[in-house]
Amino acid sequence: MNKQEWIKAALAAGFDQFEIYQSGTKERSYTWFEGKMDTFTASRVLGTSLRGICGGKMVNYATEDLSDDGMDRIIASMKEQAGAITSDEPGVIRSPLPVPETAPQRRWTTPTAAEVRELLADIEQRVLAYDERIFMVIREGWSEETGTRSIFNSLGMDLEDTDTVQILTCGAAAKDGNDIKNEYRSEIVEDIHTFDRDAFVEKLCTDVLNKLNASSMASGTYPVIFESGAMTALFTAFSSMFSGDLIAKGISPLRDQYGQPVFSGKITITDDPLRREAAQVCPFDDEGCPTSAKTIVDHGVFRTILHNTRSASRINAESTGNGFRGSYASPVEVSPMNCCIEPGDKTLKELCAEMQNGLVITTLAGLHAGINPVTTDFSLQCSGYWVKDGKRDHSVSLVTVAANFLEMMGNVTAVGSDLEWKQHSVVTPSIAFKGCAISGK
Amino acid sequence: MLEKKQLEHYLSECMKSEADFAEIYEELEHSEAIKALNGKTEDVNQVITAGIGIRLYKELESVYAYTNDTSEDSVISLIHDLRDALGSCDKDAAVNLQEVLYENRNPVEIDYESVSLEEKTELLKRANNAAFGTDPRIVKVQTELLNVKQEVQIANSEGRLIRDTRVRTRLMTTAFASENGNLQSGGDRPGAGMGLEFYRTVTPEESGREAARVALVNLAAKDCPSGKMPVIIDNGFGGVIFHEACGHSLEATSVARGMSVFSGKLGTKIAADCVSAVDDGTIPNAWGSQNIDDEGNFQKRRVLIENGILKSYMIDRLNGRRMNMDSTSSSRRESYRFEPTSRMTNTFILPGNDSFEELFEGIERGLYAKKMGGGSVNPQTGEFNFAVNEGYLIENGKISYPVRGASLIGNGAEILKSIDRVCSNLKTGQGMCGSLSGSIPTDVGQPTIRVSSITVGGTANE
Numbered sequence: 091m092n093k094q095e096w097i098k099a100a101l102a103a104g105f106d107q108f109e110i111y112q113s114g115t116k117e118r119s120y121t122w123f124e125g126k127m128d129t130f131t132a133s134r135v136l137g138t139s140l141r142g143i144c145g146g147k148m149v150n151y152a153t154e155d156l157s158d159d160g161m162d163r164i165i166a167s168m169k170e171q172a173g174a175i176t177s178d179e180p181g182v183i184r185s186p187l188p189v190p191e192t193a194p195q196r197r198w199t200t201p202t203a204a205e206v207r208e209l210l211a212d213i214e215q216r217v218l219a220y221d222e223r224i225f226m227v228i229r230e231g232w233s234e235e236t237g238t239r240s241i242f243n244s245l246g247m248d249l250e251d252t253d254t255v256q257i258l259t260c261g262a263a264a265k266d267g268n269d270i271k272n273e274y275r276s277e278i279v280e281d282i283h284t285f286d287r288d289a290f291v292e293k294l295c296t297d298v299l300n301k302l303n304a305s306s307m308a309s310g311t312y313p314v315i316f317e318s319g320a321m322t323a324l325f326t327a328f329s330s331m332f333s334g335d336l337i338a339k340g341i342s343p344l345r346d347q348y349g350q351p352v353f354s355g356k357i358t359i360t361d362d363p364l365r366r367e368a369a370q371v372c373p374f375d376d377e378g379c380p381t382s383a384k385t386i387v388d389h390g391v392f393r394t395i396l397h398n399t400r401s402a403s404r405i406n407a408e409s410t411g412n413g414f415r416g417s418y419a420s421p422v423e424v425s426p427m428n429c430c431i432e433p434g435d436k437t438l439k440e441l442c443a444e445m446q447n448g449l450v451i452t453t454l455a456g457l458h459a460g461i462n463p464v465t466t467d468f469s470l471q472c473s474g475y476w477v478k479d480g481k482r483d484h485s486v487s488l489v490t491v492a493a494n495f496l497e498m499m500g501n502v503t504a505v506g507s508d509l510e511w512k513q514h515s516v517v518t519p520s521i522a523f524k525g526c527a528i529s530g531k
Numbered sequence: 532m533l534e535k536k537q538l539e540h541y542l543s544e545c546m547k548s549e550a551d552f553a554e555i556y557e558e559l560e561h562s563e564a565i566k567a568l569n570g571k572t573e574d575v576n577q578v579i580t581a582g583i584g585i586r587l588y589k590e591l592e593s594v595y596a597y598t599n600d601t602s603e604d605s606v607i608s609l610i611h612d613l614r615d616a617l618g619s620c621d622k623d624a625a626v627n628l629q630e631v632l633y634e635n636r637n638p639v640e641i642d643y644e645s646v647s648l649e650e651k652t653e654l655l656k657r658a659n660n661a662a663f664g665t666d667p668r669i670v671k672v673q674t675e676l677l678n679v680k681q682e683v684q685i686a687n688s689e690g691r692l693i694r695d696t697r698v699r700t701r702l703m704t705t706a707f708a709s710e711n712g713n714l715q716s717g718g719d720r721p722g723a724g725m726g727l728e729f730y731r732t733v734t735p736e737e738s739g740r741e742a743a744r745v746a747l748v749n750l751a752a753k754d755c756p757s758g759k760m761p762v763i764i765d766n767g768f769g770g771v772i773f774h775e776a777c778g779h780s781l782e783a784t785s786v787a788r789g790m791s792v793f794s795g796k797l798g799t800k801i802a803a804d805c806v807s808a809v810d811d812g813t814i815p816n817a818w819g820s821q822n823i824d825d826e827g828n829f830q831k832r833r834v835l836i837e838n839g840i841l842k843s844y845m846i847d848r849l850n851g852r853r854m855n856m857d858s859t860s861s862s863r864r865e866s867y868r869f870e871p872t873s874r875m876t877n878t879f880i881l882p883g884n885d886s887f888e889e890l891f892e893g894i895e896r897g898l899y900a901k902k903m904g905g906g907s908v909n910p911q912t913g914e915f916n917f918a919v920n921e922g923y924l925i926e927n928g929k930i931s932y933p934v935r936g937a938s939l940i941g942n943g944a945e946i947l948k949s950i951d952r953v954c955s956n957l958k959t960g961q962g963m964c965g966s967l968s969g970s971i972p973t974d975v976g977q978p979t980i981r982v983s984s985i986t987v988g989g990t991a992n993e
Contacts, residue, residue, distance in 0.1 A: 130594040130616040132609060135582065137599075154599040155559070171575040173649035179573070187629060203616070229912075238794040263790070263911055272911050298932065306986070309758045314626065339568065340671060341707060342713070347831075419578045456916035458965075459905030459936045464707070464716050468757075469938035469988040471916035488914060490938050490988025494758065529757030529988040 091138065091156055093242045093327050094518025096165075101244060103165050105142040107183040109243035111376065113137050113418035119233035120203075124126035137418030140164065140194055141183060142170035148400070152419035182399045184409075186247040189374045190381070193368045198254045199281040206232045209258070211280055213291060216263050220295040223302065228261035228272060233383065236509045241378045249378050253370055256280070256289070257513060271487075273298035278369055278513055279464060297452075304473060304485035313448030314491065314526040315441050317474065318508050320451045321518040327457045328466060328495050329516050332359075332386050332394075333424040334401035334410075343466045343496055352392045354502035356434065359387040362412060363427040369513045374411070376422055383412035386429070398424045430520040434505030441522045443480035449528060450474045450482075451491060466495035489530040497529035498523055533583070533601065534586040536792050537684040539626050541585070541606055546624030546688050548614040550587035550594075552848075553626075553688040556825065557601075558867045560681040565651055570659040572652045584867040585609060593849055595870040604767065619869055628692040631828070637725035637816050641700045644676035646727055651676055654702065654727075654735045661739030662706040669743050669749065670714075671707035675875050676700070678727075685827035689781045693827045699724050699818065699972055701961065705737050708746035715752075715935070718747025718920070722961040722972070725816045745902060748933045755922060755934035755989030761897035762939060762985045763890050763925070768903050770975035773983075777801075777945035781835055781843075783850030783861070783873040785910035792840060792913035792944045796799055800890065802839040802947035806807030806915040807882050808832050810845055812860065812876030818961040819876040821863075826871060828860040835878075836947075847873040864967025872968045879976030882910045883953025887916050890952050890981045897925040898937065910944060913943040933965040937941050938988040952981035 093110050100108035121128040136290055139152040142165075149171040150302060198479040199207070214227045231258070240250040260275040279285045316324060336342035363372040363381035374380055377399050384394045398413030401424055414425040433442040442450065451474040461468040469492035476483045506520035534542075539553055545553035560580040566573050582599035582607070594616045596609040643651070655674040664674040678891025681697040701722030708715050720739040723729045764772055777793075786793035793801060802808075814820050814828030821830050826848050832843045846854065850873055863874035891899075899922065906931035921939040923930045959976030 127590070127592060127616075129870065130613070132596040132612045132616075133868070134598045134605065134609070135868065136602060150534075150574065150576050151578075153581075154577070155579045155581040167577060170648055171577070174575060174652055175569045175572050176652070177568070179575040226788075226790070228788070270912055272909065358599040418577075419580070421574055421576055424836070455909070455914070456905075456907050456918065456938065458907070459918040460916065462716070462936070464714055467936040467990065469918070469936050469990065471914070471938065471940040471988070486940070488940060488986065489915075490940055490986065492755075492938070492988050494935060495809070527757060527988075527990045529986060531759060 092158055093426040095158065096161055097244045099161055100142055100165050102201055103169060105144045105481045107143040107244050109141040109183050109241065111139040111418065112240045115235055115364045116237040116239045117233065119231060120206050120210065123230070123232040125211070127207060127212070130163045136388055139418050140168065142168055143183055144169055146180050147172045147175040147377065149175070150421055158199055171201065179400065180403065182403050183243055183245060183380050184247065184399055186378060187310060187380050189249065189477060191365060192364060192373045195371050196280050196411055198256060199283065200234060202284045205282055210368050213260055215285060216291045217260065217288065217295060220291060221299055223264045223266055223299060224295060225260050226262055226263040229274065233257050249374055249486045251373065254512065255369060260294060262294050262339050264298045266302045266303055271298060271301035273308055276513065285386050300435050300475065300503060301473065301487065303486055304487035305486045307476065307486050308531050309529045310526050311525045311526060313445050315445060315450045317438065317450055317452045317519055317524045318506065318510065318518065318520045319456045320472070320522050322514060322516065325518045326516040327427050327461050328461060328463065329429065331401070332396045332426065334397040335424045338401060338404050341464055343464065347392050347424045350392055351390045353387055353390045353499040355390040356502045356505050357387055357390055357499060358385065358432040359429065360385050360432060361412070361426050361429040365428040368428040368511045368515065371513065372427055375413045376412040376415045377409070379409045379413060381427065384410055389394065398422050399515065404444060427515050429508060429516045431505065431521070432509045433509040433519040435507050436504055438506055438508055441484065441504055441520060444504060445522055446526045448477055448478050449486060451509045468495060489528050491526050491528055493526045498526065532559060532684055535692060536989050538692065539628050541610060541627040542623050542686060542688050544607065544610050544614065545585065545587055546626065547619065547622060547690060548749040549589050549620055550619035551590065554586045554773035554826065555686045556867055557645055558681060560679065560866065561899040562679040563643065565648065565653040565655060567659060568653065569672055570656050573657070579721055580687055580866055582662050582867040584870065585613060586870060587613050587617055587664055588849060591853055592617065593870065595987060597867050607880060611689055623813050626688050626885050627690055628686055629690050631691060631693040633822065636813060637724050639818055641727040642687055643700065643727055644680065646946050648683040649736045649900055650708035654730055657717055658702060658704045658735035658739035660705060662743040665740050665743035666747055668707070668708045668710050669706050670709045670746065674707045675703040677703070687827065693823055693826055695822045697724065697821055698726055700727060700729050700869045702730070702738050704742040706746040710750050713750060715746050715749035717742050717749060722818050723816055724818055731835065748921055749935050749958060752935035755937035755987065756924065757987055759984050761894050762982045762987065763897065764903065764982065765901045766958040766977055766979045768956065768962065768975060769900065770960065770977035771903045771962065773880050773977060774782055774875065774878055774947045774973070774975045775908040776941065777888070778875050778878050779908045779966070780910040780913060780943055781845055783844050783846040784853060787846050787850040787853040789971055791910045799841055799916045801841045801944065802836050803870045803950045804839045805953045806836055806947060806950050808836045808883040809881065810875050810878040817877045817974050821876070824860045824862045825864045826858065826862040827948045828858060830876065831860045833859050836967050837919050845873045845875060847871060863971050867972055869969040873967060875964060875973050877959065877974035877976070879955065879957065879959055880978065880980065882955045882978045884950045885954050886899065887954055889958065890954065890979060891925060891928045893936050894925045894928055899923040899925050899930055900939065908943060915943055916940045934989065940986050942986060946982060946985065947986070949983045950980050951983045954978040954980070
């Protein structure tokens with residue numbers, strides 16, 4: 091693709107500004123099943139997203155079929171789009187600004203195919219040997235991906251960065267009588283040779299065995315601890331509430347709450363795309379805006395609204411560098427990046443000891459459907475374990491937990507210290523709450 | 532799209548390996564999403580997806596590569612990667628393709644690409660105006676029109692070359708109702724495997740009014756009580772219960788590896804006598820229909836359960852090998868970026884004989900789930916969950932008051948046996964189903980059914 095030619099053609103066709111965003115990925119992955127390589131996948135994909143300002147309106151076009159001879163047709167189609175947009179909102183394409191320098195935060199060692207096979211075979215054997223109740227290793231796989239993104243625009247922006255990730259995933263199924271349970275674990279692996287296989291297997295096997303012989307429980311309102319993984323999933327599902335776009339549209343639950351206490355004073359939430367311990371470090375967002383650390387909620391008070399360029403321009407504010415795309419073909423939305431609820435100083439065991447009697451939720455299911463992002467009501471299938479006299483007692487499954495997220499976050503009793511970044515861009519430690527409605531028997 | 536000769540060349544190259552089967556899936560998809568807020572068009576997102584996926588089998592081992600760089604160098608380089616992974620060998624592997632022609636079961640009258648954006652945004656305005664016109668408490672309306680045209684060609688080392696064009700359209704309306712600081716939403720999302728002629732039969736006005744109606748019901752709703760109770764699940768999208776509780780667990784993806792609660796249960800009773808269910812990819816212009824599956828086999832109607840007896844799984848080619856069974860033409864994928872596997876198409880419980888009113892008889896306290904949201908299942912344990920978007924408490928055999936924030940959970944194997952009433956009013960609803968091979972359009976459906984006991988999750992303190 092001759093980017094200069096595309097920009098020239100777009101400006102000649104009447105566009106005021108024009109931007110070319112490209113995302114390329116190269117991937118290799120393996121899956122393993124019952125002692126054998128099950129699948130191997132290799133890919134090389136490049137996606138291009140074009141944005142232009144025409145008559146003050148922002149238009150988008152994404153394509154994988156990018157030959158320079160299709161240029162005139164695509165630009166004409168984008169011009170038609172500009173005529174169809176009736177929103178009064180002016181479109182903005184950014185001028186370049188200096189972006190922060192970032193040193194590579196991880197040292198990736200790419201394994202050979204033979205080394206990957208050895209790892210997968212070894213993990214499978216270790217899991218099966220861990221306990222006789224574990225009868226199957228499921229969805230075990232290795233994937234490595236290198237992604238490159240670039241932004242080039244008519245205002246002189248010319249940015250590019252590259253990111254790599256290697257992930258090991260493994261599931262285990264365990265059985266006791268007719269009771270079958272499964273559990274999955276995935277971890278970023280910088281170097282197969284130094285990866286702690288024992289710890290990985292121990293955690294996976296302990297988690298799946300702990301799920302066995304679970305029972306439902308009587309419906310009622312109980313003190314609850316959302317363990318780190320479950321809390322991360324729940325918080326991620328509601329994290330759009332800080333979006334300047336949804337706040338401006340009046341459909342965020344925090345629409346009138348800026349500067350107000352919205353959560354318990356025990357809750358501080360930060361967003362830092364440059365955070366080195368996170369899986370992905372982003373010195374600029376997908377519009378080329380430099381990123382920086384922000385405190386979204388400071389001891390319960392809503393201090394920062396997240397913005398991309400478009401949502402910021404509505405209120406004459408500056409983008410916070412949170413303009414990201416779900417994929418190259420998606421429009422730029424407002425998204426948190428390396429956002430976390432700041433950890434407290436108590437371990438999960440200490441949280442349980444403080445709670446004395448209550449439910450620890452380790453897994454949530456149905457998050458794509460069982461939450462209402464407007465009201466923050468949620469009702470979700472969950473499993474975990476009952477804590478009696480401060481200690482783990484028996485496993486619990488097939489119950490639901492229901493609450494209003496905003497109200498719940500006002501009733502925090504303690505925040506745990508167990509924050510782990512893993513491969514997520516939004517994470518939380520375990521958090522203890524006064525009470526949630528549990529529905530079971 | 533690649534020419535026949537190129538495909539033959541690439542397939543021959545693939546077979547110069549230890550592979551016993553090779554397949555090339557090529558796709559060119561045009562899509563367009565037009566979004567409006569309060570009647571003003573905010574975004575138009577047009578996307579062209581174009582690429583190929585190459586798959587080789589050696590017995591039960593599968594290797595897959597995909598790219599959107601379809602230059603010869605790029606494709607041959609990927610084929611070499613695959614051959615290396617499987618084992619290369621020098622054998623005469625000529626492939627002669629024969630194109631299979633057939634009559635299109637899903638014809639399109641109005642191609643969305645032939646209609647101006649202005650006319651398409653008019654559909655959004657009609658839905659918007661109808662929603663606002665319902666009640667002054669409707670304060671905000673989001674509308675979106677999605678149009679997709681996917682052309683695929685599939686060629687394999689057995690000499691089959693076949694093409695399909697899949698078109699679909701969907702109108703999505705979300706209405707927001709507000710009263711005394713209480714903001715609630717309601718949605719409606721009709722769609723079909725049709726062109727824009729779809730909106731002659733399902734009008735944008737109906738969709739806008741329906742979204743507003745649900746938002747207004749939720750405005751008046753109280754917190755849902757929790758616990759085990761009888762539940763009546765309405766027709767249409769209510770069929771998501773079968774999709775989650777049973778459908779996924781009948782896909783060969785889980786069954787073939789013994790990872791489903793229904794593995795090894797063919798011919799046995801897995802549901803109540805009143806339950807018969809099918810997965811039918813042949814319904815003309817339905818949301819989940821195709822002429823061929825994503826391995827190039829003609830779509831079929833599959834009877835899954837007949838009077839409670841398990842009759843068939845949904846099987847793709849590779850899992851068919853594992854199970855020593857033929858493919859049921861159930862192979863699907865979101866795009867060339869996904870290796871296909873067994874998936875549902877249009878899946879629904881067949882009509883029974885009960886009347887709607889009879890379902891309420893004898894229920895002292897229960898839930899009437901009129902509109903369902905999505906759900907999910909763990910096929911190995913059978914545990915499923917799904918959300919209720921519009922629900923009503925039943926007291927003494929009658930609808931009492933609307934409730935919100937409810938979810939239903941259970942175990943698939945148990946719930947199918949707990950269905951005790953099935954109405955005659957079969958209807959389908961449209962959804963996007965996510966699984967290993969990506970997000971695909973599927974119809975779910977059922978007549979109104981009654982489940983004698985299911986766990987309802989809610990927030991009411993009682």
